[in-house]
Amino acid sequence: MSSLETVKWINEQFKKTNELTQKTLKYEDKHILLFYIKSLIDQELLQKLIIKPFFEMATENQFKLYMQALPQFQEGKSTEQIQLEVMNGNVIIVIQNEIYLLDLKLSNNDQVNSTSVETTIHGSQLGLSDNLMTNINVIRSNYHKPSLCVEYLVKGEINQHKVAIIYDNEKVKNDVLDTIRKRLQNVDKQVITSTTQLNNFLNDKRLSLFPRMIMTERPDRLVYNIAGGKVILVVDGNPQALATPAVFFDFMTTMEDNYHTLLISTFLRVLRYIGLFISLLLPALYVGITSFAPEVFRTELALTIAGSRVGVPFSSFIEVLFMLFFMELLLEASIRLPKAVSATATTVGGLILGTAVTEASLASNIMVIIVSAVAISTFVIPVNEMAFSIRIVRLFFIVITSVFGLAGLTLSFYVLIMYLVRLDSFGEPYLQLYISPKNKSKSEEQI
Amino acid sequence: MSKQIKNNLSVVLLLLTFILLTGCEFKDIDKDVFVAMIAVDKSDEAGKSYKITLKLYEPTSSFKQMPEPTYSYITESGETISEAVRLLESYSDKKLEFGHSKLIVIGEDLIKEDKSKEILDFFLRRPDIQMISWMAVGRPSAEEIIRLVPQGETAAYPELFNYFDDNGTESQYIITTYLFDFRRNMKSAGVDPILPIIEINHEESHFEINKSIVFRDKKEPYELNSLDTSLFNILSNSTDNADFYIKEDEHYLIVKIDSVKAKKKVQVQNNSNLKLDIEINLSGYIAESKKQLVNKQLPYYNKLFKKEAEKQFNDFFSKMIKGGYDPLGLELDYKSQTFHNRQMSNEEWEEALENAQINIIINPGLKSTGVIQ
Numbered sequence: 006m007s008s009l010e011t012v013k014w015i016n017e018q019f020k021k022t023n024e025l026t027q028k029t030l031k032y033e034d035k036h037i038l039l040f041y042i043k044s045l046i047d048q049e050l051l052q053k054l055i056i057k058p059f060f061e062m063a064t065e066n067q068f069k070l071y072m073q074a075l076p077q078f079q080e081g082k083s084t085e086q087i088q089l090e091v092m093n094g095n096v097i098i099v100i101q102n103e104i105y106l107l108d109l110k111l112s113n114n115d116q117v118n119s120t121s122v123e124t125t126i127h128g129s130q131l132g133l134s135d136n137l138m139t140n141i142n143v144i145r146s147n148y149h150k151p152s153l154c155v156e157y158l159v160k161g162e163i164n165q166h167k168v169a170i171i172y173d174n175e176k177v178k179n180d181v182l183d184t185i186r187k188r189l190q191n192v193d194k195q196v197i198t199s200t201t202q203l204n205n206f207l208n209d210k211r212l213s214l215f216p217r218m219i220m221t222e223r224p225d226r227l228v229y230n231i232a233g234g235k236v237i238l239v240v241d242g243n244p245q246a247l248a249t250p251a252v253f254f255d256f257m258t259t260m261e262d263n264y265h266t267l268l269i270s271t272f273l274r275v276l277r278y279i280g281l282f283i284s285l286l287l288p289a290l291y292v293g294i295t296s297f298a299p300e301v302f303r304t305e306l307a308l309t310i311a312g313s314r315v316g317v318p319f320s321s322f323i324e325v326l327f328m329l330f331f332m333e334l335l336l337e338a339s340i341r342l343p344k345a346v347s348a349t350a351t352t353v354g355g356l357i358l359g360t361a362v363t364e365a366s367l368a369s370n371i372m373v374i375i376v377s378a379v380a381i382s383t384f385v386i387p388v389n390e391m392a393f394s395i396r397i398v399r400l401f402f403i404v405i406t407s408v409f410g411l412a413g414l415t416l417s418f419y420v421l422i423m424y425l426v427r428l429d430s431f432g433e434p435y436l437q438l439y440i441s442p443k444n445k446s447k448s449e450e451q452i
Numbered sequence: 453m454s455k456q457i458k459n460n461l462s463v464v465l466l467l468l469t470f471i472l473l474t475g476c477e478f479k480d481i482d483k484d485v486f487v488a489m490i491a492v493d494k495s496d497e498a499g500k501s502y503k504i505t506l507k508l509y510e511p512t513s514s515f516k517q518m519p520e521p522t523y524s525y526i527t528e529s530g531e532t533i534s535e536a537v538r539l540l541e542s543y544s545d546k547k548l549e550f551g552h553s554k555l556i557v558i559g560e561d562l563i564k565e566d567k568s569k570e571i572l573d574f575f576l577r578r579p580d581i582q583m584i585s586w587m588a589v590g591r592p593s594a595e596e597i598i599r600l601v602p603q604g605e606t607a608a609y610p611e612l613f614n615y616f617d618d619n620g621t622e623s624q625y626i627i628t629t630y631l632f633d634f635r636r637n638m639k640s641a642g643v644d645p646i647l648p649i650i651e652i653n654h655e656e657s658h659f660e661i662n663k664s665i666v667f668r669d670k671k672e673p674y675e676l677n678s679l680d681t682s683l684f685n686i687l688s689n690s691t692d693n694a695d696f697y698i699k700e701d702e703h704y705l706i707v708k709i710d711s712v713k714a715k716k717k718v719q720v721q722n723n724s725n726l727k728l729d730i731e732i733n734l735s736g737y738i739a740e741s742k743k744q745l746v747n748k749q750l751p752y753y754n755k756l757f758k759k760e761a762e763k764q765f766n767d768f769f770s771k772m773i774k775g776g777y778d779p780l781g782l783e784l785d786y787k788s789q790t791f792h793n794r795q796m797s798n799e800e801w802e803e804a805l806e807n808a809q810i811n812i813i814i815n816p817g818l819k820s821t822g823v824i825q
Contacts, residue, residue: 295480295481296478296479296480296481297478297479298551299481299484299486299549299551299552300549300551300552300580300582304486304488304509304552304554304608304609305608305609307481307486307552308486308509308511308512308608309608310481311481311482311484311486311511312482312511312512314480314481314482315482315511317482320478320480321480321481322478404467407478410478
C-alpha cells in the first residue's frame with residue numbers, strides 16, 4: 006500500500022467518527038502520519054514518546070527503529086485489528102508505508118477501589134479497579150506463577166467489551182475451561198456492561214435460583230480460587246470478577262475463615278450456617294408451629310405467642326408475609342438510596358415501623374422479633390447473591406408451610422436439597438464440599 | 453403474549469391462590485385454648501361415671517404486666533370420658549388444645565373402683581395428649597387439686613409441675629410417673645405401677661406430695677407412706693437424696709445422702725428357691741447430731757448407718773412381699789432372665805417370693821461428720 010492509499014483507506018474506515026484526528030509530521034526528510042482518537046489517548050504520552058523524539062531523531066530509519074523498540078508497539082496486521090485497536094486507544098503511525106500501532110490509552114479508572122461489598126477485618130482492604138489491565142496486574146502481582154494464563158475475548162456486538170479468562174494452566178480442569186469457552190462463544194448479546202451479566206449468559210437454564218458463579222471483588226479470593234483450579238472471568242470496566250465453577254459451600258465462606266485460628270473460624274462458620282438455617286426456616290417454622298402444632302413450644306412460649314396475637318387481624322402466615330414484605334422493601338430501598346439517606350430509611354423502617362406495627366397490633370411482638378432475627382441472619386450469609394437466593398426460597402417455604410403445615414415444610418426442605426443435588430456448575434456437582442483441582446490423569450496416578 | 457407465557461402465568465396464579473386455601477387444618481394459635489391439667493373424678497350424678505375438670509390457661513400478652521396466674525375451669529360429667537370432653541368442648545369458644553396438658557390427676561374415689569384401664573384408654577388414644585404427661589392421684593378429689601392455685605405461683609407455669617419435672621424440688625418423697633410408663637407397667641406382667649398422691653394442706657394452701665400408691669390387678673391399691681415412698685425412690689434409682697435417722701446407743705444422727713446407686717438382682721436356685729441380691733451404695737454426710745462427733749469415728753458411724761439402713765430396707769421388702777405388691781418389678785426381672793417355658797406360674801412365683809432369701813448389702817459412704825474440726 007502506498008502512503009496515499011493507506012491514508013485514504015484509514016479515512017474510509019473512520020469516516021463515521023468525527024473524533025479521529027489526523028496529523029502529519031514533516032521535518033527535514035522525515036515524514037510520518039498519525040491517526041488517533043483524541044479522547045481516548047494520553048496526549049502527554051504522545052508528545053513525549055512520539056512527537057518530541059521525532060524532531061530529535063536524525064533519520065527516518067532511526068525513528069522507525071525507535072518506534073519498534075517502544076513497549077507499547079505492535080504491528081498493524083489486519084484491518085479489523087486496526088479498527089479495534091484504535092477504538093481501544095491506540096495511535097496509528099504510518100511510516101514509510103508501514104502501519105504501526107502504539108498503545109497510548111488514557112485510562113482514568115485504573116485506581117484500585119477499597120472493598121465495599123466483602124469487607125473483612127483481616128487481610129487486604131483493597132479490591133479490584135474498573136480497569137481490566139489494572140485488575141490483571143493486581144491478580145498477577147498476587148499470583149506469581151508462570152502457569153497463570155490470561156485469554157482475551159471481545160464480547161458484546163455493539164459495545165465490544167473486553168473479557169478476560171484467567172486460570173492456572175496446571176490446576177484448571179480442561180473440560181471446565183472448554184465449557185466456559187464454548188458458552189462464551191455462544192453469548193451473542195448486543196451490549197455487555199457488567200461481569201455479573203455473564204452469570205446469566207453463561208448459564209444454560211433461564212430460571213435458575215442459585216448462583217453458579219461466585220462474584221467477588223477481593224484479589225485474595227481470586228488468587229485463592231485460581232489456586233483451587235477455578236476459572237476467573239473479568240470484564241473491562243467492572244470492579245468485580247467471577248469465579249467458576251462454584252459449589253454451594255463456596256458461597257458460605259469468607260476469606261477471613263483462612264485468616265483466623267481454627268477454633269475461631271470453626272465457630273464463625275457454625276454461626277454462619279445457623280444463620281443460614283434461621284433465615285431459611287424461621288418464618289416458615291413460626292407459621293407451621295403456631296398454626297399446626299402448638300404443642301412443640303414450651304408452654305410459656307405458646308401462651309406468650311397466643312397472647313401477643315390477641316387483636317392481630319391477620320392469620321399467622323399473612324402476618325409473616327406482610328412483615329417480610331416490608332423487610333424486603335426496606336432492604337431493597339436501602340441499596341438503591343443514596344448513602345446519606347439510607348441510614349434514615351433504616352431507622353424509619355426498622356425502628357419506627359417495627360414498634361408502630363405492634364402498637365397498632367397489625368403484627369405480634371414475637372413476629373417483629375422473628376422478622377428482625379431473619380433479617381440479621383440473612384446478612385450473615387457472606388456472598389450477596391446467595392443471600393438473594395435464600396430470600397426467595399424462604400418465601401416458597403412459607404407458602405408451602407401455610408398450606409401443608411410442618412410436614413409440608415419438611416418436604417419442601419427435602420425438595421430444596423434434591424434441587425441442589427441436581428444442580429451443577431459447569432459440570433461440577435453443586436452440593437459437593439469443595440472443588441478439587443485438576444484430577445491427575447490416570448497414567449500419572451499409576452506412576 | 454405467547455401461549456407459553458400465558459400458561460406459566462396461570463400456573464403462578466394458581467399457586468398464589470393456594471395460599472388462600474389453607475383448609476381447616478390451619479388454625480391460628482390464638483384460636484386455641486390450652487389445657488393445663490386434667491382431673492378425672494367419680495361423678496355424683498346418677499348414671500354418669502366420670503366428672504372431668506379441665507384447668508385452662510388464660511392467654512396474656514405479657515407476663516411482666518400480669519404476673520398473677522389466671523386460669524379458668526370447666527367441669528362436666530359423663531358416662532365416658534370422651535362424652536364429657538365432647539360436652540366440655542362446647543363450653544369454650546376456642547378449640548381445646550391438650551398438647552400442653554402436663555398433668556393428669558385421678559380422684560381417689562375413682563382409684564378404688566379399678567377403672568384405670570378404662571380411664572387410660574381415652575388418654576392413650578387422644579393424639580394431642582402427650583405420653584409424657586405426669587400421672588398422679590388427687591386426695592380428696594382431683595378437682596380440688598387442680599383448682600388450687602397456691603400462693604406465689606407464677607403465671608404460665610403451675611406450681612404443681614415443678615414437683616415432678618426435676619427442675620424444681622428434688623425431694624426424695626416425690627415419685628414421678630409418666631403416662632407412658634404407667635400404661636406400660638400396667639400392661640406388663642411382673643411390675644406394678646405406682647402413682648404419687650397429691651394432698652392439700654388447706655390452712656396454708658399448698659400441696660403435699662410425699663405418699664404414693666401401688667396398683668395391682670384384682671387387688672386393693674396399696675398406699676406407701678412417706679418413708680416407704682423415699683425407699684422406693686432410692687431402690688428405683690430415681691433420686692439422689694435421702695435422709696436416714698439413726699437412733700442407737702446414745703447417738704441420734706441424721707444422715708444426709710447425696711449420691712445413691714442401687715442394684716437389684718433376682719437369682720433362682722434349684723428351680724424354686726429365690727434369692728434377692730440388693731446392693732445399695734449410699735454416700736453422704738451427717739447433717740445433724742445431738743452429740744459431739746469425731747471424724748476418726750466415721751467407720752463407727754458408718755456401721756450404725758449400715759445397720760439402720762439394712763433394717764429399713766428389710767422392712768420395706770417384707771412389707772411389699774407380704775402384701776403381694778411388686779412396684780420394683782422383681783417378677784419382671786426374673787422373667788427377663790428365664791425362658792418362657794421354664795418360668796414358674798403366678799402362684800408358684802408368689803410362693804417363691806414369700807420364701808425368698810433377701811440379701812441386702814448396704815455400702816455406707818459417710819464422708820464427713822458435716823463440720824470442719
